[in-house]
Amino acid sequence: MQARRGVYEPAISVENLSVTYRVAIDRKQTLRSAAKRLGRRQRLVKEVHALKDVSFSVSPGAVMGIVGANGAGKSTLMRAVAGILPPSKGRIVVNGRVSTLLALGVGFNGALSGRENILLGGLAAGLSRRQIEQRFEAIADFTGLDIDILERPMRTYSSGQYSRVAFAVAVHMEPDVLIVDEALSAGDAKFKKRAEAKMRELVVEDSSRTVLLVTHGLATIQKMCNEAIWLHEGRLMKHGQPGHVTRDYMKFMAVQESEATALEDI
Template sequence: MSNEIEAKETPIIEFKNVSKTYTLYKSSREQFSALFYHSKKLHKHKALNDVSFKIYKGESVGIVGNNGAGKSTLLKMITGVSFPDTGDIIVKGRVAALLELTAGFSNEMTGRENIYLKGYLLGLKDKEIKGNMEDRVVEFADLGEYIDQPVRTYSSGMKMRLGFAININIEPDILVVDEALSVGDASFKKKCKNKIKDLIKSGVTVLFVSHNKDNVEEVCTRAIYLKSGTVICDGKVEDVLKVYESKNKK
């Protein structure tokens, strides 16, 4: 937990007074018009509001909050998909994101070929993919002969298994997980959880978003509770979940 980390250590992730506002459009026509005409009537949504926190190497941090709390926006900023309007974000190391697990797949390429394609998109070289990583992905995904069949022949569950296997085996410094443990059957879910725990033990920093309290407690030692784009509570996972549950009792 962050308050137990020596001050001399440098955070691997740091948010400094980060804010992000989105414009919400009623229609595609209104969005197109906004390119040419400024309107004060457009609805603004503040996804993050002056958010600050530090996460250190090897921490496993749960991000909790109701829908619309700002969790996805926060993760998108860590992965470099979105950027703040104000404030600073520091992220150090290779990030593997278990968000859109099947993003970047080519349906006409085989599962094995897609391992290379996804690897290239993540910035890996041939020598980093060929051999150990490729073998680990194939073994973990456990797709049998389908690994050499076009991805268009896969079910959605098979695609997600392959996506999870690729992202979990690229040797990341930071692993971002957003409800990805809904992948596959009970046996595969357990396999995924065990792999995440092994990564945490090896020093990988994990950010875990889930609405499942038990999953958060099982994987994380610290949690950050977001509400309406603001950090309400940051501390030991059991303490934060108590606050989160108390705020959501009907």
């Protein structure tokens, strides 16, 4: 990740980003209204503005936490930065190889073995077959699964075994940019402890890696991150030091909850 001489180049640059979904509305309808729409070949759809004109940049080596209530647009932002979702408007520039811990195991093929999916995951991350083979033993050891299990089709795995393989693949790709969305809950208690230790190593001990971390654990944001942003209903509310951002977010949520309680009492 190199910058031009004398010119600052962020690891991640998000400029005026908007993401809009078009979703079908599922509601009761009369036979007459349904017939009208069929006759016109029309579908009943609604636009959902998941992100609205969001702009920020992340310095190389920074660990940025993202906070916000459910539906704030956090996961949409992560998928857009990862290149999974295209922007409806705006621009995203990411410098370096990206590895994601979003929906664990997205892209895995259940008909293939754990070993074969480890190979696929590495190839998708931009590694060569030789590089993946060199890391296979470390990945397999990290999962804690026996080799005979890794030779079975992944459709036979429990959800915990599936998550172990997906997490192990993602954290052993040595990315320049790591995107983490609530991935610390993978596996059983023993594996969670190992996963948290690995995340500390990736996030805290290696200052060369840029990290985006989405979690509802505000203590984790304050402990692991050196900057944070707060999203609400698709808009960027605040960008700054983790302590300041989480404090204002907690104050806002307390007000929102008290207002909701008051409305229920009316």
